Amino acid sequence: MKNKPLVDRVYKYKNKDRNFFCPLCRTERNVTTSPRLTKKNIVQITLTSIMIAAALYPLVGVNGGVVFFAVWGFFELAIRSDYKKQIACPHCGFDATSYKRDVRVARQQVADFWAQKQGVTPSVSEASAKRT
Numbered sequence: 061m062k063n064k065p066l067v068d069r070v071y072k073y074k075n076k077d078r079n080f081f082c083p084l085c086r087t088e089r090n091v092t093t094s095p096r097l098t099k100k101n102i103v104q105i106t107l108t109s110i111m112i113a114a115a116l117y118p119l120v121g122v123n124g125g126v127v128f129f130a131v132w133g134f135f136e137l138a139i140r141s142d143y144k145k146q147i148a149c150p151h152c153g154f155d156a157t158s159y160k161r162d163v164r165v166a167r168q169q170v171a172d173f174w175a176q177k178q179g180v181t182p183s184v185s186e187a188s189a190k191r192t
């Protein structure tokens with residue numbers, strides 16, 4: 061049974077953004093967030109920056125408009141970190157985002173995941189020795 065997924069019965073999210081199969085263990089996966097900003101997020105960014113700019117108006121005047129870019133950056137970071145949290149496979153520990161950046165890091169994460177699952181905490185010296 062080589063093509064059998066690791067976990068057959070998985071929890072299905074109601075408002076999922078997309079579903080896919082884990083490339084390592086073939087388990088069906090769902091994520092509820094998207095790494096891109098939605099229309100709702102753009103409205104939130106606009107309203108938040110208007111509020112902050114209005115609060116800062118007595119101090120900086122119309123220059124408070126630059127706060128929009130700071131709020132935008134903050135939202136972008138928050139949404140990406142939320143997505144990254146969901147993309148890692150809870151069944152085998154495979155993280156596609158770190159695989160894309162560095163394959164060795166992703167391999168180490170999967171190894172650490174299985175070591176932790178078996179009740180062994182990987183030593184820090186061992187992990188850093190493998191990287192060099």
Ligand SMILES: [Zn+2]
Nearest residue numbers: 082085149152
């Ligand atoms: Zn997996």
